[in-house]
Amino acid sequence: MGTLLSYSGLTTKIRAMESRLLKEPQYREISELLTVPQVVAYLKQQPGYQKLWSEVDEEKLHRNEVEHLLRRTIYQDFARIYHFANPEQRKFLDLYFKRYEIVAIKQCMNNIFDHRDVVLDLSLFVEFFERHSKLNLEKLTGSSSMEEFIENLKGSEYYAVLSRLKDSMVHPLVFDYGMVLDQRYFTQIWKAKQKLFKGVDLEEVTMAYGQKFDMLNLNWIYRSKKYYRMSPHQIYPLLIPVRYKLKRDEVKRMVEAESDEELKTLLYQSYYAKIRSEMSPESLEEAYVYILRSILEKEARSHPHSVAVMYSYLYHKEHEINRLTTAVECVRYGIRPEETIQYVMKN
Structure with a gap:
């Protein structure tokens, strides 16, 4: 009851803020716009930006x-x-x-x-x-x-x-x-x-950040070997010194894998391939976004009166801004709407 009471007002506030986050149809409308001032004018009409941007002159930005x-x-x-x-x-x-x-x-x-x-x-x-x-x-x-x-x-x-x-x-x-x-x-x-933290809050923070750190390490191992051709002794100091679902020897085998194929096999054997079966080394960044978003959405629904509701909202808000920043760049350079929406929704 104490947790319920302490979070009730905050949860109600955050739920109201969540209702103002942009949805895919709105991003599609933005992708059809022709200029950056048009994007700003569009956002000024959206509940999440209307009040904050009311005094903004889109033509002078x-x-x-x-x-x-x-x-x-x-x-x-x-x-x-x-x-x-x-x-x-x-x-x-x-x-x-x-x-x-x-x-x-x-x-x-x-x-x-x-x-x-x-x-x-x-x-x-x-x-x-x-x-x-x-x-x-x-x-x-x-x-x-x-x-x-x-x-x-x-x-x-x-x-x-x-x-x-x-x-x-x-x-x-x-x-x-x-x-x-x-x-x-x-x-x-x-x-x-x-x-x-303690109780449910501790469990949720541990799960969310634990999987986040594991996925960041997987991404960095893959990118450092694939694109930068780093040696194991160059990779180890750059990894986050946290293990959650990845075992230490598992990380060691990935870092020291002698080929892309060996790394791919080890990745398919990992805990995270079970969560997202279509995951491949090339799609690790998308898998990272998918897994973290899924965890936060699930925990925020299951435990609406917990730290998860704050973390989930801030995560989604930051991704909204990333998507809008991408959309602005695409509109600025005249990228076709169908391509723009693909770039935007990958974030």
């Missing part, structure tokens, strides 16, 4: 500004959920929020490594980050080198990890910095879950 506005809706929805959450529920949201900090950090690092003269404008996100983060976005976006950028991270939990990487490698790439941030975040979640 650049592509990057559209993408920023789309991402801003994720943060606004997160803030709504946070407002309705109690202190216990906010423990999950505080942990989840770190992914948004890492996204912002990666954007800044990409700008530095690309040597772009364009000033990265994250001003739309400042108010949100001031409430939930210790990062100083103004300082970070103004950094012109990695040395300055890392110095501007002092006081945050990311300073030490990026400093160590910079000192341990001769010329670390943006990929290296991003990978170490992701690994730290994933490991942090796995270690913290036992302290933060």
